[in-house]
Each structure stands twice: as C-alpha cells, then as structure tokens.
Amino acid sequence: DSGVTQTPKHLITATGQRVTLRCSPRSGDLSVYWYQQSLDQGLQFLIQYYNGEERAKGNILERFSAQQFPDLHSELNLSSLELGDSALYFCASSDRDSNEQFFGPGTRLTVL
Amino acid sequence: DAKTTQPTSMDCAEGRAANLPCNHSTISGNEYVYWYRQIHSQGPQYIIHGLKNNETNEMASLIITEDRKSSTLILPHATLRDTAVYYCIVRRNGGSQGNLIFGKGTKLSVKP
Helix, strand or coil: CCCCEEECCEEEECCCCCEEEEEECCCCCCEEEEEEEECCCEEEEEEEEECCEEEEECCCCCCEEEEECCCCCEEEEECCCCHHHCEEEEEEEECCCCCCCEECCCEEEEEC | CCCCECCCEEEEECCCCEEEEEECCCCCCCEEEEEEEECCCCCCEEEEEECCCCEECCCCEEEECCCCCEEEEEECCCCHHHCEEEEEEEEECCCCCCCCCCCCCEEEEEEC
16 A cells, blocks of 8 residues: 555546546655556656645646645546546645655546 | 666566566666566565675565676576566665556466
C-alpha cells in the first residue's frame, strides 16, 4: 500500500460524457502527478501540481483539466469523452524532498 | 530528459539473480538513473535510483558503469512475485519536482 488513494476504481461511461477522478496523496506530500496508461501509448505524464499550483504539463488534452485543493487532494476532470480515452489513470505523489513518486492503484476508465 | 533502451522481455528462474540492463548513452552529468516496476496493471513502484555510485537497498542493487552510459538492475533472488514490467528512467536531479518519462520497459517473467 503506497498511501495514495484513488477513487473510483472503475468507471464506465459513454462517449461525450464528463467524469471526475479523485486522488488523495500520501499524508504530507505536496506534489501530485497524473499519468495515463493506454494499451497503445504506454504510461504518459499528464500534469503535476505542487501545493495547489500547476507545476508541469505533459501530454494532456484540452478536454482534460485538473486541480489540487487546499487539503492537497487532486481531481482530474475528463470531458467530451472519446473511445480513445479508455485507459488506466494513475495518480502519484511525492514530498518536497523525496526522490521517489508513490503511485496509487489507478482508476480504470472505460468509454463505450 | 535522456532516452533509455531496454530489452523487451527477459526470463529468469525463481531463486536466481535477475539482471536487467539499460542503456542511456546520452545521459547528462546531473541526471539520475531511476528504476520502477509495474506488476500487472497496478501502480508503478519505485525500486531504486543512483547517480554514479552503485546503490543497494532491500529490493535490489543498481550497478552504473563508470562512463554512466549504461546500468544494470539486479534482483538477487527473484521470486514469482517479481514478475513485472521494469522501467529504467533517466531524470534530471533527485528532487521531487519532475515527471517520470516511461519507456516500454522490460517485461521480466520469473519462472518456477
């Protein structure tokens, strides 16, 4: 158990819909990262927040957005969903000085 | 960040040492070598990292060549639970700020 929690575990929805994925980092961790893992693209970095501020952006689509709240939990919002958005979405967290990122168990999104 | 090259797959007998190679010939002087693994759709798990000296922890050993252009992750006594995809990642500095760029990794199969 990494200490990072993600909800829900599974999500099944239809094209065109909007969903929100939630992540609670390890206690005390200020950085939260979101990654997407699909069969054809592998694990790809989406976005990072540090203490509520966006820190880095990767291959995140404009239809996707994220935020980190004052209690440090984070949400990833996916809108106008397409079939190709079906993937595992992982959240990771790290503290200010740690060298390692701790990953959550992921949310499996299926878009039908 | 520098790119890495790893074999697509490897087999190892249970109880034997698993030696996973990684080439990172374009690594810069301030870039670290990190290893993560992912056990079947679970969140990636940090294993070890190093800059130029060999490193050992309770999970594995990391051997980095003197020119730093390649490294080897060693699992001294592989078990069936070590079956996973192992990712070698080269990353600037050891701080927590910075996403991980995952390649395709090496699929290690530990066989009885």
